[in-house]
Amino acid sequence: MAKIQINGRKKLIKQNFSVFDLLKKYKINRTKVAIELNGKILPKNKYNVTKLKDQDIIEMVQFIGGG
Amino acid sequence: MVEDKLRKDIFKIDKKIIKSRLIVGTGKYKNLTETALAIKSSGADMVTVAVRRVNISDKKKPLLMDYVSPKKFIYLPNTAGCFNSKDALRTLRLAREIGGWEMVKLEILGDKKTLYPDMIETLKTTKVLVKEGFKVLVYCTDDPLHAKKLEDLGASAIMPLAAPIGSGLGIHNKLNISIIIKQSKVPVIIDAGIGTASDATIAMELGCDGVLINSAIALAKKPILMAEAFKYAVISGRKSFLSGRMRKNYFAEATSPKRGLIS
Numbered sequence: 572m573a574k575i576q577i578n579g580r581k582k583l584i585k586q587n588f589s590v591f592d593l594l595k596k597y598k599i600n601r602t603k604v605a606i607e608l609n610g611k612i613l614p615k616n617k618y619n620v621t622k623l624k625d626q627d628i629i630e631m632v633q634f635i636g637g638g
Numbered sequence: 639m640v641e642d643k644l645r646k647d648i649f650k651i652d653k654k655i656i657k658s659r660l661i662v663g664t665g666k667y668k669n670l671t672e673t674a675l676a677i678k679s680s681g682a683d684m685v686t687v688a689v690r691r692v693n694i695s696d697k698k699k700p701l702l703m704d705y706v707s708p709k710k711f712i713y714l715p716n717t718a719g720c721f722n723s724k725d726a727l728r729t730l731r732l733a734r735e736i737g738g739w740e741m742v743k744l745e746i747l748g749d750k751k752t753l754y755p756d757m758i759e760t761l762k763t764t765k766v767l768v769k770e771g772f773k774v775l776v777y778c779t780d781d782p783l784h785a786k787k788l789e790d791l792g793a794s795a796i797m798p799l800a801a802p803i804g805s806g807l808g809i810h811n812k813l814n815i816s817i818i819i820k821q822s823k824v825p826v827i828i829d830a831g832i833g834t835a836s837d838a839t840i841a842m843e844l845g846c847d848g849v850l851i852n853s854a855i856a857l858a859k860k861p862i863l864m865a866e867a868f869k870y871a872v873i874s875g876r877k878s879f880l881s882g883r884m885r886k887n888y889f890a891e892a893t894s895p896k897r898g899l900i901s
Contacts, residue, residue, distance in 0.1 A: 578691040598697045605735035607728075612735050630691065632732050634702050636673055637688025637718050638663030638803070638852030 573625040590618040593629075604633050647880065649847060651825055652773040652794045654712070654741065657683045659842070660872040661714070661827065663852025667861065670705040676855055677706055680865035684712040686743055686850065688719070689729045689736075708737060714775065716743040721756070723763040730772065741794070742767070743829075745777035753803040753830075757784045761791065768792035777829050780814040786821060795824055797850065800841065801831025804853045808837040812844060819845040835864070835871035842875025843883070 572583050577593075584593065590613060594601055606613045607630040613621060623629075649656045662682040667673040677685060685706060693699050715733035717726040723746065730742045744763060748756030755778055767774045768791060775795040776788050785796045798818055801807035808831065809815060819826050825847035832838055838849045851868055858864035 577694055580694065597692075597694050599692060602737065603701060603703050604692055605732040607732065612731060614735070630732075631694070632689050632736070633692045634687040634708075634713065634715065634733075634736065635690045636664035636667060636670070636702055637716055638665045638686055638850075 575623055575627045577629045588623050590621045604631050606631050659848040661850040665852055666856035670700050674705040676861045676865040679862045681869040684714055686714045686716050689733050714743050715739050717745050721747050723759045726763050741773040743775045755779055764791045764793055780811050782817040785818045789824055795827050796822055797827045797829035799830040800828050803830040805831050806833030807831055808833050809840055815844055835867040838868055838871040839875035842872055843878050845879055
């Protein structure tokens with residue numbers, strides 16, 4: 572298991588879990604979000620090949636209503 | 639800019655043609671169904687959106703994109719809630735990563751009570767964003783000097799406030815707005831402070847290229863009806879501006895001819 576943080580919440584994930592697996596787990600469509608991994612934007616084409624490591628910090632954002 | 643538009647009234651930001659001069663926000667509605675209906679009723683084709691964390695604990699939470707399709711509407715991501723350059727840049731870079739949006743609205747606030755724009759941070763950030771290829775529509779004070787500086791830095795549109803965000807107080811400094819319109823070669827769009835449809839008409843009659851409305855529609859008792867009111871208010875104001883109003887007289891001037899009066 573690896574301890575990671577997503578949007579400020581601590582989560583436990585399996586070893587060898589990719590960012591793509593994470594999106595699948597939370598039923599999130601990749602076309603509707605952007606991800607920052609440890610402070611750097613992770614391009615969408617890297618989701619499949621990027622494995623999450625212990626202590627990784629993820630910010631995942633989307634568009635919401637605003638003025 | 640005005641002379642060009644008298645010939646053919648096309649509204650363009652950067653090179654993009656925007657069909658409606660009314661741009662609407664997507665915040666503060668009761669729910670997403672109301673948001674979608676109000677936007678449709680407004681006739682707007684460009685909508686502002688905010689960037690926020692995904693709620694990972696609620697997988698079924700409805701998404702704005704499912705109600706207001708980015709395929710049908712031009713999304714204009716904003717930096718609402720940012721109080722410094724670093725946060726604004728981070729927000730807009732993430733927004734671009736979601737789906738390639740390069741046209742964005744920059745707003746950096748300087749004070750929590752008035753939500754007045756921090757122009758020092760705004761100028762600094764505009765420069766960086768333009769360099770990174772963003773087309774930046776900039777929320778700013780109604781100070782002609784700052785508006786000019788923003789244009790010189792490469793802003794795609796100048797968005798002065800009419801009054802503080804969400805105040806609904808209407809246009810308070812017509813003179814400054816007029817000076818900004820006269821000096822600008824890029825579109826001038828009134829952002830923030832409009833309270834009701836007639837305020838939007840006044841903005842358009844002054845010669846603004848467009849208006850951005852959120853609270854005045856979303857917080858009306860009947861938002862969908864108010865959205866329609868704004869649609870016509872903006873069209874009306876634009877046509878009135880293009881028509882060129884009559885001169886003002888200090889005394890009455892009879893409308894009916896004096897000749898042939900029954901004596």
